[in-house]
Amino acid sequence: MLRHLLQMLQLLGISDLLQPVSFALVAIFLILLYKWSSASATTANNSLPPSPPKLPIIGNFHQLGLHPHRSLLALSKRHGPLMLLHFGSVPVLVVSSAEAAREIMKTHDIAFSDRPKSTIYEKLAYNYKDIATAPYGEYWRQMKSICVLNLLSNKMVRSFCAVREEETQHMINKIKDSCSILSSSSSSSSVLNLSEMFLTLTNDVICRVALGRTYSGEEGGKMSKEIIKGFIELLGTMDIGDYIPWLFWLSHVNGLHAKIDKVAKQFDHFLESVVQEHIDQTHVENKEQKDFVDILLGIQEGSLAGFSLDRVGLKALILDMFLGGSHTTYTVLEWAMTELLRHPRIMSKMQNEVRGMVGNITDIITEDDLVGMHYLKAVIKETLRLHTPAPLLVPRVSTQDVKINDYDIKAKTLVMINAWGIGRDPEMYENPEEYEPERFLNNSLDYKGNDFQFIPFGAGRRICPGIQFAISIDEIVLANIVHKFNWALPGGASGEGFDLTESNGATVNLKYPLNAVALPYLG
Numbered sequence: 001m002l003r004h005l006l007q008m009l010q011l012l013g014i015s016d017l018l019q020p021v022s023f024a025l026v027a028i029f030l031i032l033l034y035k036w037s038s039a040s041a042t043t044a045n046n047s048l049p050p051s052p053p054k055l056p057i058i059g060n061f062h063q064l065g066l067h068p069h070r071s072l073l074a075l076s077k078r079h080g081p082l083m084l085l086h087f088g089s090v091p092v093l094v095v096s097s098a099e100a101a102r103e104i105m106k107t108h109d110i111a112f113s114d115r116p117k118s119t120i121y122e123k124l125a126y127n128y129k130d131i132a133t134a135p136y137g138e139y140w141r142q143m144k145s146i147c148v149l150n151l152l153s154n155k156m157v158r159s160f161c162a163v164r165e166e167e168t169q170h171m172i173n174k175i176k177d178s179c180s181i182l183s184s185s186s187s188s189s190s191v192l193n194l195s196e197m198f199l200t201l202t203n204d205v206i207c208r209v210a211l212g213r214t215y216s217g218e219e220g221g222k223m224s225k226e227i228i229k230g231f232i233e234l235l236g237t238m239d240i241g242d243y244i245p246w247l248f249w250l251s252h253v254n255g256l257h258a259k260i261d262k263v264a265k266q267f268d269h270f271l272e273s274v275v276q277e278h279i280d281q282t283h284v285e286n287k288e289q290k291d292f293v294d295i296l297l298g299i300q301e302g303s304l305a306g307f308s309l310d311r312v313g314l315k316a317l318i319l320d321m322f323l324g325g326s327h328t329t330y331t332v333l334e335w336a337m338t339e340l341l342r343h344p345r346i347m348s349k350m351q352n353e354v355r356g357m358v359g360n361i362t363d364i365i366t367e368d369d370l371v372g373m374h375y376l377k378a379v380i381k382e383t384l385r386l387h388t389p390a391p392l393l394v395p396r397v398s399t400q401d402v403k404i405n406d407y408d409i410k411a412k413t414l415v416m417i418n419a420w421g422i423g424r425d426p427e428m429y430e431n432p433e434e435y436e437p438e439r440f441l442n443n444s445l446d447y448k449g450n451d452f453q454f455i456p457f458g459a460g461r462r463i464c465p466g467i468q469f470a471i472s473i474d475e476i477v478l479a480n481i482v483h484k485f486n487w488a489l490p491g492g493a494s495g496e497g498f499d500l501t502e503s504n505g506a507t508v509n510l511k512y513p514l515n516a517v518a519l520p521y522l523g
């Protein structure tokens, strides 16, 4: 119980605030309250989904733990796939089965297509002017259609194929360099931090596609990795004032609001300079390919019928490309390589497929070569199932009262869909805890939002618009690194004892970076 309370304070970013003695008093007080509330807990209202007992004031916050997708799955095993919790005074519906997810994201999609308000989103996402946090309505619809039609359509994604191939080549060269260091000395510097490499590559691809160039090595270089990292961490934090309004002041005192303001300002400063740079160059002709900022500036000038994209909206859209795209896409690469290193049989099966299809070419494998690589695609799907990058998706909120499976779900209920838990449902998958890409061969199970047992990108109106963009990066990188190198864990370690501890936050990656040693396959 005490451990849960400590974890809750950590999640809320207020653990440093309480001195040990006062913390002990608070803890004793809450434990007594818990005993009282458990003793008096009854199923108060049969038409509401089942709930675990809650504490006064904080509700079920203390049961979230540092890895909420795990704690919520454990709770749902006791209380059912539709479970009602309370975070402070906010009702929270936790969805943990494919059938229940279908009800939310298909049958009643409109009623659950809104996003919750949060001080963090408000400050970081230009007062909900981006797509991901915008309330469901006309503004969101217009922004999403700009994005889907002009930035992330299959045609657009294909048109940036050269960027992906060049950045992949660049990474392969860096790995080759490390191999030559390895052959000339046994220095530990030849151990590669793959996590860092994947993150750099993903950020560089997004920077080039969205902003026209990479910003590594400049002031902006810091932006693309460090500020985004700060952003993602903040998105995984909960502001206590959103749930217990009278404790709003705590986030001022502990510096959370100051931190949010600082990160938001840094990012805005960077985006402002990028947009201005593009405006100043508007008259420069024959730019080889337009980037997202160019396209959005064009849309701004042309002004779509009845909708004007202002400067804030433009920056918010670019922000989404970084926030939505960078950590999620790199996380898939990190987990896929982790699992391949832990499972030599799967690694060599994938290498056989890739090497068998393209032969011993020394050039980069291009996107045209990837078409028939079914095992590669199955490896990516299995990674998304077992290590869902955003395990609880992006929260939704109900806009009206809805009845699901005879349960009453009230308007303004926060909805968390445990896609990670659904992907491990033994009713849906054989050996759900095992990494077995074969389960995705010879069937049509896909992540496009039609198969509710596999929803790493969400489903319905709010589905991720960046699926093709992300998968294109993950496929080309994975195919090339397994084709050009054989891989081992540092010091010849076996994969069995590998530390799979997860990081905390909205996107879950490895807590400790993935290090590996590459041995060139073709010499």
Ligand code: HEM
Residues within 6 Å of the ligand: 131, 132, 133, 144, 320, 321, 322, 324, 325, 326, 328, 329, 332, 389, 390, 393, 394, 456, 457, 458, 459, 460, 461, 462, 463, 464, 465, 466, 467, 469, 470, 471
């Ligand atoms: C493996 C990579 C990715 C994963 C796992 C992922 C996952 C998700 C999820 C779970 C959602 C919420 C869906 C829902 O509520 O049903 C989402 C929304 C979104 N994603 Fe992604 N995403 C990825 C890559 C990308 C990329 C590359 C971009 C853009 C370049 C992007 C942009 C967005 C945007 C703008 C939204 C908000 C959509 C809305 O609210 O209507 N994502 N993503």
